[in-house]
Amino acid sequence: MEQWKKNLAVLWVGQFLVMGGMTMIIPFMSLYLQSEQIGMTNKHEIATWAGIIFAGNFVTSFLFQPLWGKLSDRYGRKMMLLRSGFGMAVVMTLMGFATSPWHLLLLRMVNGTISGFNPAAVSLVSANTPKSRMGFAMGTLQSGGIAGTILGPFIGGLLADAVGYQPIFYITGISLFAASVLAYFVVKESFNREKAAARPNVSVIQGFKQLSRVPQLMSLFAVTFLLQFANIGPMPLMPLYVQQLHGTDVNLAFWAGFVGSAAGLSNMIASPLLGRLSDRIGQERVLGISLIGAAVLFIPQAFVHSVWQLLLCRLLQGCFMGGLIPSVNALVRRFTPDGMEGRSFSLNSSMLALGNMVGPIVGGFVSGWTGIGGVFIISAVLFVVNALWVRRTLVSGARRNTGALRRGSS
Template identity: 85%
Template sequence: MEQWKKNLAVLWIGQFLVMGGMTMIMPFMSLYLQSPRIGMTNEHEIATWAGIIFAGNFVTSFLFQPLWGKLSDKYGRKMMLLRSGFGMAVVMVLMGFATSPWHLLLLRMVNGTISGFNPAAVSLVSITTPKPKMGFAMGTLQSGGIAGTIMGPFLGGLLADAVGYRPIFYLTGVSLFAASTLAYFVVKETFDRSAAAAKPQLSVIAGFRQLSGVPQLMALFAVTFLLQFAMIGPNPLMPLYVQKLHGTSVNLAFWAGFVSSAAGITNMVAAPLLGRLSDRIGQERVLGISLVGAALLFIPQAFAGTVWQLLLFRLLQGCFLGGLIPSVNALVRRFTPDGMEGRAFSLNTSMLALGNMIGPIVGGLISGWTGIGGVFLISAVLFLVNALWVRQTLVSRQARKPDAV
């Protein structure tokens, strides 16, 4: 097997385990706070702490990703990958020993600080994959993360009932350690540290200024932010929307979970296929079509009359969403000056974390004024505006990759 295929296969497993591990603990976080060892009892305090603990990871991730991106360009992507993987494995095990909500919050913030497996994996795959296979590789890698995101909550719920809450943290830590160890022995990267060290060492801010001068990258970062913003924003409200459409409490939790994960299911299937298609017809074209298609499918979700209609629209939308992140990652690689790939992908991950933070807050505020239907409609408008921006910067200008620095 060619080395780039080995890298892709191992990092797919890593993406699956990392995203699965991160989402596995979320279904029972509020219940974990009520466990005897932590012992919280006030329902309002539990809900407040659960939200703060969930957000803590994204706050520090948003702040520290650019730093890891700089170090990635200086010392290599594989080193940053292993730093993140082994570090998160230790943090996840320590969460199993927490005795107060403050412990969990601190550890979640530490986890966000040292995270970076995803941008390092994407950057590493982008560097080692032949250009004609870039779309396929990015789509395949994306499917691993989506699969983990879908399966994580499901497996977390099953394991919580079977073995309790604390062992899940230990199992997740062991899984992350195993994935990082596999990457250590199998993943290969050609990286010349002496050449990287000889280049001018820009600060994080100076690096951001240089990348922000590339209009194509700004448009692509906006796609990443809006994707998370639009998909995460309605999620906390989805059970209420499903309850309104379902009209009964029978199997309500099942339907709420199914509807919430529906777009992820088709996204996982479509991502490698659209990635392969983008290698033939161009990532810009697939990205533009996917943005418009996803935007249009937000609209009927706002006016769905039954759960089945909502489910159908979410499934169809996932097909278009599968063309977004792989195309963005491939285009980020194309338009990033040589030697700054780590910074670019880390900034892209910061935009993802920002969407995770702001989406639920803004979604809740908008729904208070317009109902959840308004959240879908505003997301549609934002996606269409972004599609025009992408067309202007990537397609109309027929932009070329900037000169290497």
Template identity: 65%
Template sequence: MPRWKVNLAVLWFGNFMVTAGMTMITPFLSLYLQQDLGVAGAREIGVWAGFIFAANFVTSFFFQPLWGKLSERYGRKMMLLRSGFGMSAVMVLMGFAAAPWQLLLLRGLNGVISGYTPAAVSLVSATTPKEKMGFAMGTLQSGATAGTILGPLIGGLMADTFGFRPIFYITGSLLFLASALSWLMVKEKFDREAAANRPQVGMLRGFGELIRVPQLPALFTVTFLIQFAMLSPMTLIPLYVQRLHGTTDDLAFWSGFVGSVTGFSNMFSAPLLGRLSDRIGSVRILIVSLIGAGLLFIPQAFVGSVPQLLVCRFLLGCFVGGLIPTVNSLIRRHTPEGRDSRAFGFNGSFLALGNMVGPVVGGALSGLIGIEGLFLVSAAFLLAASAWTYRTLYRPARETGR
């Protein structure tokens, strides 16, 4: 098997384990706070759960560019292992938390040392042939999507079987296994002596150099808009399903089904759209995916039943599979040589920012416009992103004949 395929297969598994581990606690976080950490009262539990869940994204937003900079000095694989082994240790420590503030600090620490996915993206992009880049990015993204889908399901099943604390020990062990496989099987050609002799610049100056490349600010903005649009209505979907379903029978099942069906179609469409982007161009796939996803948010505001919502969400996932992978592919194409790790680090910050701001703004706006309005807002953001992409990426490339 070619080296780039070995790297891709191992990092697909690592990506799956990291995202699954980060989402396994979602189904039982409130119960863990109540039953094991002694938090009482629905309001207090809700406040702690919100802060603990968000802590990972807040610290990740600030530290991703730092790890991107250091990967240029010490190598992508080194940052991959730092993140993987570090997160496995922090995950185990979460199982020993005796108070909610300890869990909050550990989630924040997890965000500080996170960065496995950006490092994996950077490493795959550096070792994959250019003509296979779209396929590789799509396949790698499908691993993260699979972890996001199956993480809460696995976490819920393990909570019923083993209790809450053992889940952290099991997850930490699996993260350790994924990191060990990455250490043993992933190969990277990295010249440390040349990297040490390369002029080093600070993060702010480095960011300034990157945004002078006209395509990169557009891609960072598109990453933020994608995450914002996808996550702003997400927390309210169970209530929307309850209203459409009209009864409490099987409500949990239908809510979970609606929440996961987008991920399932995304998981299968990402490699296919990636392969197609290798043939017809990443920018075209990105624009079509943004338009398709934007248009499919609109009927979700007007559905009259859960099956109709399921169809819309499934089709939405088919287009979502072409978003982040093509953005990553385009970042690699337009980033100056030797600065791709830093570019992926900054893009990770914009992704984390969308993860933070989307649910907060969505919750604030829902009281004014309802979840139906949030679907329309998401549609507007994605359609605006498609116009922005056409103006800043597609039209200049066509005019220059590239």
């Protein structure tokens, strides 16, 4: 097997375990706070702490990703990959020993601080994959993360019933450690440390300013933010919306979970297929079609009259969503100046974390004024605006602007 395929296979497993481990605790976080080990009893306090603890990871991740991106450009992507993998394995294991909500919040924030497995994996794969297979590689890697995100809560719920809450943290830690060991022995990267050390040691702020001069990158980062914003924003409201459509409490939790994961299921299947298609017809075209398709399918979700209609819309929308992140990652690699790939992918990861933070807040605020349907309409409008922005920046002067920046940076 070619080395880039070995890298892709191992990092797919790593993406699955990392995203699965991060989402595995979602179904029982509030229940864990009520356990004998933590001992909380006030329902309002439990709900508040559960939200704060869940968000804490994304706050520090948003702040620290650019720093790890800078270091990956200087010392190598594999080093950052292993730093994040082994570090998160330790932190997740320690969560099993927490005895107060403050302990969990601190550990979640530490986890966000040291995270960076995803951007390091994407950067490493993009740097070591033949250009003709870039779309396929990005789509396949994306499917691993999506699979972990979908199956994580399901597996976490099963394990919570089978073995209790604490052992899940230990199991997750062991899984992350095993994935990191596998990456250490199997994954190889082509990285010239002498050449990287010879480049000017640009600060995080200066690096961001340099990347911001590439209009294509700014529009691509916006796609990443909006994708996560639109995915996560309606999630806290989805059980209420399903209850409104379903009209009964029978199997409500099942239907809410099924609808919430529907887009992820079709996304997981579509990502490698659309990635392969983008290698043939171009990432720009697949990205544009995916943005418009996802925007159009937000609209009927605001006006459905049954859970089945909502489920069908979510499944179809997931197919278009599957073309977004792989295309974005491939295009980010193309438009990023040489030697700044790690920074660029880390900034993209920061936009992902920002969408995770802002989405539920804005979604809750908007639904209070317009109802849950208004959240879908606003997401549709934002996607259309972003599609026009992407088309304008990618089509007009893309290679000329990037070439000028690369000559300037050298």
